[in-house]
Amino acid sequence: MIANQKGVDMAINFSVNGRPVSVNAPESTRLLWVLREELKLSGTKFGCGAGQCGACMVHIDGERMFSCLMPVAAAQGKAVTTIEGLSPGRMNALQRAWLAESVPQCGYCQSGQLMSAAALLAANPRPTxxxxxxxxxxxxxxxxxxxxxxxxxxxxxxxx
Amino acid sequence: MTTRREFMVGAAGLTFTVLVDGCAAMRTEELRAGAALASAPAGGAKTVNAWASLAQDGTVYIVNPAVEMGQGSQTAIPLIIAEEMDADWSRVVIVPAAPDDKIYGNPGFRGLMYTAGSATVTGYWDVARTFGAQVRRVVMENAARKWDVPLAELSTEPSTVLHAKTGRRLSYGEIAAFAQVPAAAPTIRLEELKKPEQYRLIGKDVMRVELPTKVNGTAQYSIDVQLPGMLYGAVLRGPVEGTSPLTIDDAQARAVAGVVRIVPMAFGVGVIGETPWAAFDAKNALKVTWDRRARAFGHDSDEAIPVYSAAARDFNRAGKPWDTAGDARGAMQKAAKIYESEYVCDYSYHAQMEPLNSVASVSAAGDACEIWCGTQSQTMAVAAVAKALAIPVEKVKLNLTLLGGGFGRRGHRDEEFVVDSVLLSREVKRPVKVLWTREDDVHNGRFRPLSVHFLRAGLDSSGRIVAWQHRVACDEITAFQDPLRYKGGGEKDFLAMAGSELRTYDIPNRLSEQLPQETGIRTSSLRGIGFGPNKFATEAFLDEVAAKHGLDPVELRLQLLKNTPRGQAVIRAVVEMSDYRRKRPGRGLGFSFIDYSGTMVAAVAEVSVDKARGKVSVHDFWLALDPGIAVQPDNVVAQTESSIVYGLGLALTERIAIKDGAVQQSNILDYGVPRMHDIPELHIKLMSTPNRPTGAGQMATPIVAPAISSAVFAASGARVRHMPFLPERVLAAMA
Structure with a gap:
């Protein structure tokens, strides 16, 4: 468990990929780092730390969000979905299409790309x-x- | 490590070991029965010297000497070996090579394990095929002995030896159970290797082996490494290379909760924390003043341009020659008509998606170290770590991960981003993951240099170009990036000058030369190396010469390529694809050709120019390329798409500015990396020919800027000669 900067034990509770979690971290700590280093969900990537590249994209209650910008305290009570929870145990249509088109090269941004694409299709199943x-x-x-x-x-x- | 005894006791198959002697032929040191790695994980430590193992269960282990950064070498090299082995690809397990240049070095890089320059397939091509064929031969010889039939009566299907006369078959796994291995590897002549029409794997597109891990978040990069007891490191570097902290005020940094140690270093200040945010916060709280003695202080990229220009234009100043043919100076003097022009390229940055990072665990005694990193050179990384700790290379264990992009940034001899974690781990004797923020990655960036190109073309009375001079004033790259290669290669700055040679063009008298500018700025190879700036200058200038002399730019290139049919073929293809002769109102078409190390590329860009704002929009981009044999054709197309997108950013938006030695940009947005809505329709024609593969990973990047520059001229009458083509530069060119 990560020590709170102020020494005050302030648990932040939310769910990640359907699993309830409770973390102690300074409120301003970005959700990205909590996901990656505390919860060991490393599929969500650090690219810019400034909401400029989307490598860190996750879903918060179904909407896409830059996890590198979001303070972990803002996740209180919310449902967070990461690439690991996009379609657990089997590939969804996007992931299958990603392989069929051989999309990834270095692959580092692709978790974020897939999370963005999934949010798009959830809101707009037939985008132009x-x-x-x-x-x-x-x-x-x-x-x-x-x-x-x-x-x-x-x-x-x-x-x- | 598996000992030799374990090898023998655990014998379950065949292990083939071959030493590569420099870039020449192969020489078998050891070829004997041994343990196949039937259950070995991809860690591969057990296969220290082996290239391939055949297990009795039919698994074929093939060692991959290259690193994987998205370009597909991890699949392509084992695929080439499997082709000549006639191995069943579905049974192949790829194992990373141990860091050992003597065995696994790329013959294309004088035997260095170095994945760069689109030189992996081409560099290993003969070695990989020959080795695969040797394995197949040994397997067949064993089957021939077993059946007591002549070798000549045998043939192979994937992982199976056949005797057609009797219908007998033996799988490679079955043969592994009884095989004897000759003391010396059989000699395979290049003429005995498969002909392209016999290929089962090469040219057929198999899925890159790591691809499934890249759609579900399981792909492992060094930034993903987790170790028990691991701490986090951040490093505040000086604004320029070679500076050191004068004063360090770390009072506020120490007050950050979770900070473990502040570490003054020769080149900066390290911070170790229990969490990434503790390390970042503490680094940001440091107050450091810097020694001003380093060379780069005072350097200003805008102010440097006229200085570089003066050097490039002053023919009394001798340059370092790169490409020489005939007598350029004499022929220029006799020319009936001389054209000249100047081109400029700003500093540019790699912007690989994964900010640099590494993980190290130094032993309590400081006499051994384990590292996890994504480097473009496994052996450089190990050597740099050994040097930093003053320990033998054998005491450094490398765990190579996937690279979140490379583009030339991760292959510097000093491997500074790897050494960072080693130096911090040494302080605390615990594993440390050092993370560069994106701002660190930009500010500590190593850039494609600022360059000014002065060119002259001399034409005879018939309009033929008979003399060519190209003077490049730029920061040196090779001496900074890799002093060893620089000294070993005759102190030629090939990373800056490559591409200024025009060997394919029929121009009898040529001289390209470098006017090195000593600025102290951190420089680097960057996708396309010198070809990027140099082909921009030469191809855009040729378009200029054609326009001024009333020549057709395509016909001019076809004449220059009169002895290069493969070059002519890609040009004719791209002219047809783009319907080049059709006029389009409000649009301009620009044509360009390059010969990149034997890969022939021709392209046409279609642009429009917003004449009020100076914004250039690229609508369509057509490109034809002939890389010789395409081992993975769809991957060659993917790499070409990638190269074009990279070239678009360099041509239109990407720019690093330097003031007083310090980088002015700090992240993705202000540097200007292209996004999906910036990308034109791409039309790519892969024209494979049965020639030796000559590379595909970056061959299209350098052709983008000259094609766009020429298209802007066609659309607006303005010649943009300063890359990137920012709106204010386009407006200035139109004024």
Whole structure:
């Protein structure tokens, strides 16, 4: 358990991938680091620490969120979903499409890309290509897998 | 480590061991029955010297000497070995190579384990195929003895030896149970290797082996490593290379809860904390003043441009020659017409998605160390750690992870981001994960240099280019990045100058030379190395010469490539794909060609220019490339898409500015990495030919900027000669 900076034991309670968790950390600690280093869910990545690249993207009550910006205290009572909980035990349509289109290169941004794409399809099951590009431009891929991400999202929509 | 005795006692198959002698032929030191790694995890420590093992259960273990940073080498090299082995790919298990240049070094890098320069497949091509063929031959010889038939009557199917006359079959696993191994490996001549039409795996697209882990969050990068008792480190580095802390006020840093240790270092101040945030907060609370003696203080990238330009333009100043043919100076004097122009490239940054980091665990006595890192050179990392601790390399155990992007940033001889964690772990004798923030990654970045290119082309009365001069004033790269290679390679700055040679073009008199600028700025290879700046300058300049002399830019290249049919072929393909001759109102088309180490690339960009704001929009990008044999064709296309996107950012938005030696940008946004909505429609034609593979990982990056520059000229009449093509620069060019 992580010591509170002020020495006050202030547990923050929320769920991660359906499992209740209680963490002690300074309130301003970013959710990203709690997920990665405290809860050992390392699929969510650190890329910029400033909400500029999307490698850290998670879902909070179903909406996508930069976990590198979100203070852990803001997760109190919320349901957090990470890449590990996107489709436990089997691949969902997006993950299958990601492999069918051989999307990942270095792969480091892809958890965040998938979480963004999943949030898009949850809100908009049949996005236009322009809507895909607009939504997915919150995420950066330095390997430039953008054309394949578009194709994979369209494939996931098509193949379900 | 498995001892030799364990090898013998545990014998369950065949292990093949081959030593590579420099970049020349292979030489078998050891080839004997031994333990296959039937149950060995991919840690591979048991296979110290082996390239391949055949287990009795049919598993085929193949060692991968390259690192995986998204380019696919981890799959491609074992695939090439498996091809010549005729191994059943579904039974192959890939094992990472131990850090040993003598066995696993890339012949393309003088025997160094170094994954870079799109040189992995091409560098290992002969070695990997020959080794695979040797294994297949030994397996067949054993089957021939067993059946008492001539070797010539045998053939193979995947992981199976066949005797067609009698219909008998033996699997490689069955053969492993009784096989005897000759004292010396059989000699395989290159002519005996498979012909392309015989390939079962090469050219057929198999899924990259690590891909499934990259869609469910299980892929392991060094930043993901967790160890019992691990602490977290952060390092505040000086603003420039070579500076040291003068005064350190760490009172506030020590007050941060969870801080374990503040560590003054030669190049900065380290902080060790119980959590990442404790380490970051404490680092941010440090107050440090710096010794001003380091060379880079005072350097200003804007102010440097006229200085570099003066050097490039002053022909009385001799440069370091790179590409020489004929008599460039003499032929220039005799030319009927001379054109000249100047091009500029700003500093640029890698922006690999995973900020640099590493994990180290130094032993209590300080005499051994284990490291976890994503490096582009396993042996450089081990050597740098051994040097930092003054211990033998044998005392350093490397755990290589996936790399969250490399692009040339992770292959410096000093491996400073690896040594960081080692130095901090030594202080506390506990495992330490050192994390660079993105701001650290930018501020401590090592950049593609600032460069000014002055070019002259001399034409004879018929309009043929007969003389070519290209003077490059830029910060040196190689001497900083890799002093050993620099000294060993005749002090040539190949990382900066590569691509200024125009060997494929039929220009009889050429001279490219470097005017090295000693600035003290941290420099680096970056995807495409010197080809990026140099091809921008040469190809955009050729377009300029064509326009000024009334030549067609495509016809000009076809004439220059009159002795290079493969170059002509990609040009004709891209002209057809893009319907290049069709005029498009409000749009401009720009054409470019490069020969990148034998890979032929031609491209056309279609752009529009917002004449009020100066913004360049790239709508479509067509590209044809011939990399020779494409081992993994779809992956070559993926790498080409990737190269183009990378080149777009460099051409249009990405810029590092330096004031008083310090980097002015700090994160993804202000550096300007492209996003999905910035990307044009990409149209790629892979034109594989049955020639030796010449690389694909970065071959398209350098062609993007000149194609766009020429397209901007076609659309607006303005010639943009300063990369990136920021709106204010486009507006200035149009004025």
């Amino acid at each position: 290509r322009a809507e895909i590009k607009d939504h997915m431009s919150a995420n950066v891929c330095r390997c430039g897998t953008y054309p394949r991400i578009v194709r994979a999202i369209e494939r996931a929509v098509r193949e379900g």
